[in-house]
């Protein structure tokens with residue numbers, strides 16, 4: 040094998056697995072033993088937003104079940120062409136809040152950096168499925184504009200790496216970003232929002248642990264899991280490694296029709312998270328993004344589910360039910 044200058048000869052295992060993610064609807068249906076009757080819709084809707092699912096995630100799906108809750112999160116359906124009023128391409132007002140270098144600074148004390156547009160998995164309900172990533176500078180690998188914005192805004196104490204999924208970037212680039220951030224005295228915490236520890240837990244390797252937990256910045260990793268079947272033993276070990284290295288680990292989930300819209304599933308998800316040392320942080324109501332309306336669970340039903348979960352679990356296992364309203368100073372809690 041030959042290597043180009045500056046690149047190591049062997050790529051980490053996770054990069055190979057990332058590249059091997061399934062993008063062909065026919066392959067996914069065949070692997071899951073599903074009827075090709077689903078194929079025309081899957082092909083057509085993947086033109087709106089491509090199919091993408093990594094193997095470690097696919098292996099946790101139930102064979103032969105078209106309603107499997109993990110499959111539903113990635114399989115493109117005809118329903119995505121349906122656009123009821125109120126659904127649009129930027130439901131949370133990110134376009135208005137975008138600063139130079141890919142920084143989204145909406146809330147006091149913390150700023151979110153759109154570090155890349157790439158993801159390991161394409162979730163059909165993603166609120167950024169129409170986000171104009173190519174217009175964002177940080178996505179091109181140059182952190183300087185983002186760093187100068189963050190250097191000038193001394194009220195910011197926490198930087199959130201988001202995307203896309205920031206952990207699709209190489210550790211070399213993430214370490215360079217971390218080096219820049221830790222030189223800004225006002226920044227205390229580095230938070231990473233990522234679905235990779237769940238869908239590709241092999242991503243949590245020595246190199247990642249080194250940059251994430253090796254600086255003065257306090258590390259927080261917020262994962263994204265919506266169903267207990269997503270959290271297998273490989274995910275548990277990845278989370279344990281992060282926790283042992285000193286990272287605080289939290290989960291955010293989205294309440295999704297046909298995936299986790301009942302008390303039993305929510306209770307099992309939160310208890311499983313806690314078993315693997317992850318604190319349930321937020322349960323989001325669906326953002327009204329075009330193409331995702333079939334996942335909607337209304338706020339009344341969400342409250343009923345939340346009450347049921349609260350009646351079953353200790354308070355610390357119940358995430359906050361929230362919704363994002365553009366222009367508000369924080370995520371809005373749904374009270375009952």
Ligand SMILES: *Cc1c(COP(=O)(O)O)cnc(C)c1O
Nearest residue numbers: 143144145146149150151199370
């Ligand atoms: C959700 C979000 C945050 C984080 O909010 P927390 O309540 O601190 O988790 C920060 N910035 C932006 C732009 C967000 O959308």
Ligand code: SF4
Nearest residue numbers: 158161162165203234
């Ligand atoms: S991993 Fe996150 S950013 Fe990527 S498609 Fe899924 S929800 Fe969207």
